[in-house]
Amino acid sequence: MGLQFKEPLFLLLLVPLAVFAMWMWRTKLQLTGTRKALAVGLRTVILLLLVLSLSGVQWYVTLEQKAIYYVVDRSASMPSDKAYGQWLKASSDAKAKDDQVGVIATGLDAIVERSLSPQHLNGFSFTGQINGQFSNLAQGLQLAGSMMPEQAAPRVVLVTDGSENVGDMLRQGKLMKDKGIPVDILPLSGPAKKDVAIDSLKLPEKLYQGEKYALEITIASTFAGTGELRIYEENQEISKQTVTVERGENRFALQSLAKEAGFHRYRAELYFAEDEQAENNTGYAFSRVTGPPKVLVVEGVPGSSGNIESVLKSSFIGYEVIPPEMLSRDMANYAAYDSIILNNVSATRISGPQMDMIETAVASYGIGLVMLGGEDSYGMGGYFKTPIEKALPVYMDLQGKREIPSLGLILVIDRSGSMDGGKLELAKEAAMRTVELMREKDSVGVVAFDSTPWWVVEPQKLTDRKKVLEQIQSIQPAGGTEIYTAVDEAYQRMLKVEAQRRHIILLTDGQSATNQSYEQLTSNMLKHNITLSSVAVGEGADVQLLESLAKMAKGRFYYTNDQSTLPAIFSREAVMMARTYIVDQPFVPALGQTGDWNGLFGDGVPKINAYVAVTPKETAEVALMSPEPDPLLARWQYGSGRSVAWTSDITGKWSGDWISWERFSSVFSQIIKWTFPQFQASPFTLSSRLEGNAAKLELKSSQSGLKGDVHASITDDTLGRTELQLTPTAPGEYESQMTVQKPGVYLAKIDVKDAADPDKSAAGFTTGFVIPYSPEYRIHPADSGAKLKQLAELTGGRLLSLDRPEEVFQGAVHPKRQPHDMAAALLIAALLLWLLDIAVRRLSIPWDRAAILWTAFRPGRRRLQPEPSAVAAGLERLQQRKRRAAGLQRAAQQSAGSGTTLLERGASAARSADGAGSGAAASAPAGQASAPSGAGGAASPPRAGGGAASMPQGPASAASPAAPGTQPDAAEQTMNRLLAAKNRRRR
The missing domain is CATH 3.40.50.410 (von Willebrand factor, type A domain)
Incomplete structure (x- = not known):
């Protein structure tokens, strides 16, 4: 145990404190003797306590207990935990009884697998779930440093292969050094693998339909061998070839033709028999092919889409017809179409995730949506409260408009x-x-x-x-x-x-x-x-x-x-x-809010035989309606896209007159084209690069003088959405950053907000970018051995080995002081001593009498009886006082005959006694009688305070004349002495 000071410079105040104490002792104070020594001592101690409090005095104990956290890298590049599991247990067996050990696992994030405990690691196993796609060693070190106890000597043991790809462990090492926490390193490296990987897959981001292009594939390998390379457009294989690779980097090129317009995703895959790691065998790329628009037709009844196909053909609109079971479960595939048509499709045949993707395609990426009626559509198809209902301009229930059977x-x-x-x-x-x-x-x-x-x-x-x-x-x-x-x-x-x-x-x-x-x-x-x-x-x-x-x-x-x-x-x-959802009464539709479609219906429209009853949404535009009135044709803007609801069929069963109408094709082609994305041109180029687990997005514009904020909506293949605002870095250049959790192709909807009206888009387009597989699986990682050694030297740690697990607890312990602050206790003591100092200077206590009283009345003891001799002495004193009083009375009687002169002398003596103060009067014997006032024998009333006490004692004194200006008599001198003694006692 010892003492230490946080602010030792304040101890210099002890010099003036000593000078001040000497001055107080030598100064002529009113106090004397013991009271003076006690007062000076108390003041000196109080000031000493204040100086020590200012200096931050602390008492401390020295601790030699160790607290060690094992920070274990659990990323994908690490070898199996069998390689170091036994080492962890063996090293913990070498600890002392009071030493504590804990385990932290780290990947992209860090978690505590076991808190500090004196127990050994026998029976310990890793159970926590972390993202092993990245290595963030700095995160594990930071967590360990924040959980170290104050009462033990801290140390961190880092078990890693050193392939850090997120964070900066050297920067964190400097913070560990400042905290006094050394970091020991157990470097690990797995056995050499035979590995072949796709480093990159590249093709032009923009293509025109019919344009030839080259796919460039870069392959890295740790061995020479022969395997198979396959290229896919969407999920359709477009190339399959045998390739021979050498150790190192290999480049290949493949010529192809952009056949179909739209957004296309490409994937390259490698198949080598000797390859021992498959996670890096896939590469991604994307491209947008510019050409005629393309529509996806989803039909509920096979062969029922002939009429809508004729409309699309006559308008030179490309299309694809599929059953609902063939709908993609990959969000990127929906971006290949300009609009999606659901032709009498039951919701029971479309899964929840597929509905979510269609709704997202409309809201976020401007893809159009058209629903055509029939017995399996709208409410009859089970679309109530589905994502597709959200995207359409109508509600599926009737909301109390008509009577429905109970x-x-x-x-x-x-x-x-x-x-x-x-x-x-x-x-x-x-x-x-x-x-x-x-x-x-x-x-x-x-x-x-x-x-x-x-x-x-x-x-x-x-x-x-x-x-x-x-x-x-x-x-x-x-x-x-x-x-x-x-x-x-x-x-x-x-x-x-x-x-x-x-x-x-x-x-x-x-x-x-x-x-x-x-x-x-x-x-x-x-x-x-x-x-x-x-x-x-x-x-x-x-x-x-x-x-x-x-x-x-x-x-x-x-x-x-x-x-x-x-x-x-x-x-x-x-x-x-409730069969009344289908209205089968023929009618001629009435015109509603036709807007720019007014020219389509200006010459009248044919009759409709039946339709599915729905309710229009509040902001929808109902172009055609029934007498009920129910919407027959409704439209609205939903997010970035547009959608249309046609509640009758398109097969002719309910709409025969429309199918035979000469304007049928032109009208429906215009309805479908209205749903196409509003922005076709792409004034931007989006690129990305991976920095750790963050994708840095860079956007360049070909338009000069672009005004307004630029926003990006990013969607992955599981419909996870991220909203970003891009920051301008140069004229026509923007950038932002987003955290990624997995590789793949990400869709991006870029919107430029109108500077005059931020709620409107001045421009926008859909593009995408590729996040490659995690750098954990790279074949040529950076040399990490030197960095690990630098970390150990920076923090005062050591490089450990698997052969000697006991090294962890060997070596000198860095003793750690556990301080205890004394400032509060010193201030409280100074306050109490200050109160005692006031009592010593202001109170005069007769300690000898107090001791007698304490002895006489001490609790638990019988009160003492006075001694007989003391009683006799007291009685003798009372008799003497009685005789003296009688003598004074006789003297007064004898002097009564001397006339007025004696009376005046008595009055003068009385006045002198009154001037001596109330103290002398109070000292006169109680009950003493006053002298007669005159020769006639009439006695005057006694004077307050007993003025007779000032008379001369004894007959001789009474006989002598009392002239003015004479010296006081003996009684007056006695009273003066008593007053002086009383005044001294008060001081």
């Missing part, structure tokens, strides 16, 4: 253990979406079943929609599967429901535990006008039973392997029960 609906939902996870959550979402689609006059019930049925929502009128939704959300998975009991329970309750149409929806992913008579059950249901539809989820469902149930109960059967379609299936079923 519906009684019971949902029978499997909640067995096999439904745990995404299945049950989507089933609950489907049930809630169905409830939201129903009206207050409808009745709803929800029964969940495992081995037995359980009523989640008793059949009831939908008067409290919020409560019903909360009850559905409470369903939890448990138990087995028993279908018959649940369906029978739903049927029995449905008999009591009053509704114009009554329907049951059964959903399960399993098989019933028992085999009951479903024929009798469904027969009874039909007798009471109750129908049933069934939904089979996954391959484990009893498809045969569920399909036969739906057929026998006059309902519909659905089978899906994509659980994301469940909400669309349920909402479609709810709408299918």
Whole structure:
């Protein structure tokens, strides 16, 4: 233990403090003796305490306990943890009893695998999840430095191969040095691999349709060998060839032709039998081919798109027709089209992620969207509350515009253990979406079943929609599967429901535990006008039973392997029960907000036989409407794109007169062209480069004098979106930076905001950029050995080896002081001593009398009785005082005959006694009588304070004359001495 000072210069104040103490001692103070010494000492100690407090005095203890954090690099370039796992455990076995060890894993981020503990690492294993695509050693060092305890000597052991690609470990090392934390290094390197990798894939960013171009591929290899190189445009293979590589860098070129307009993604892949690392065998590139627009037609019924194909051909618009199951699950593929047409497609055939991509393509990248009507479209197709409904200018429900037959609906939902996870959550979402689609006059019930049925929502009128939704959300998975009991329970309750149409929806992913008579059950249901539809989820469902149930109960059967379609299936079923969604009364459409389409319908329009009823959105433009009025043709701007809703069909079943109309092709071609992206030209060039885990984007404009803010919306293949504002760095040049988590092609929508109106875009275009695979997989990483050695030298650490794990706890311990601040205690002590100093200077305490009183009245002891001799002495003194008083009285009587002169002398003596002060008067014996006032014998009243005490004592004194100006008598002298003593005691 010892003392230390944070501000030692304040100790120089001790010199004037000593001089001040000597001056106080030599100065003639009013205090004397012990009180003076005590006062000077207290003041000196108080000032000393204040000086020590200013100097920041601390007492400390020296600690030799070690606290070591192992910071382990867990990035992809590191060898298996078997290479260092035993070393970690063996090194911790060499620690002392009080030493502490902890483990931190680092990749792109860092996490604490085990906090500091005196326990060894036996039985330890890595369990945390980190992003191993990058190495950020500085992050691990920073976390370790921030968690070191103050009561131990700190140290960090870094286990790494040194291939840092994010952050700066040397910069962090300087901070560790300032904290006094040495960093030991255990350098690791995996065995040499046979590896071949694609370093880059390049082609022109802009091409014209029919233009020849060259694909340039750079391949790096650690060995010489022969393999296969494949090139893909989108997911279609365009080249396959055998290549021979040498050790080092190899370059290849491939000639190709830009055939189709649009945004295209290219991918190169390598296949070598000797290659030991596949993560770096893929490269990406993209290009936009300028040419005629292209439309994607998605048809619900095969061969039903002939009329729309004729429209596109007559307008020289390229197109592609696919079934909904062929829709891409890659966001970049939608950018290849200018518009997407959904021709009578049921939402049950489009997965949730695909709907999200279509909605994103419209909102963020300006791709057009057209929905054509039919029996499987709009609300009849199950689009209620889907992403596609968000992008269209109409709502799928009727929102109370017309009377719909009341519906009684019971949902029978499997909640067995096999439904745990995404299945049950989507089933609950489907049930809630169905409830939201129903009206207050409808009745709803929800029964969940495992081995037995359980009523989640008793059949009831939908008067409290919020409560019903909360009850559905409470369903939890448990138990087995028993279908018959649940369906029978739903049927029995449905008999009591009053509704114009009554329907049951059964959903399960399993098989019933028992085999009951479903024929009798469904027969009874039909007798009471109750129908049933069934939904089979996954391959484990009893498809045969569920399909036969739906057929026998006059309902519909659905089978899906994509659980994301469940909400669309349920909402479609709810709408299918209300057949009034299809309006089949012929009418001639009325003109509404036609805008620039006014010329298309100026000469009149043919009649329509039927359509699907929908509700227009608040900001939509309804160009054509029915007498109801319902929208027949509506449009609006949605984000960066445009969308159109045509609620009749295009096959001629509902719109025969339109198909035979001579202006049909020109009208519909204009409608489709209206949805094309508004900005076709690309005034910008976007490039990117990877710096660690950040992509630096650089944008160059070919337009001079460009004004307005530049924004970029970046989307990856999982629809993750990042919004950026690019900063101008030079005339026509902008840049920004974004964090990336994985390689691939990223779509970018560039918007230039109008300087006069920031809510409008002055220009915009869609492009993309490529993020290559992580630098962790590069074949030629930078030499990291020298950097690791520099880090160890910078922080005072050591280079360790796998052969000697005990080195970690060897060597001299850097002792660490644990200080304890004393300033507060010193200030409190100074305050208490200051109060004592005031008491010493201001209070005079008779310590001898106090001691006697304490002895006499000390608690716990009997009060002392006075000694007999003391009592006798006291009585003797009282007798003497009595005799003296009597003598004074006689003397006064004898002098009464001397006349006025003696009386005046007595009065003069009385006046002298009064002038001596109240102290002398107070000292006169109590009860002493006054002398007579005159010769007549009349006694004057006694004077306050006992003036008779000033009379001369004894007869001799009474006989002598008292002339004015004579010396005071003995009594007066005694009183003066008493007053002087009293005054001294007060001082």
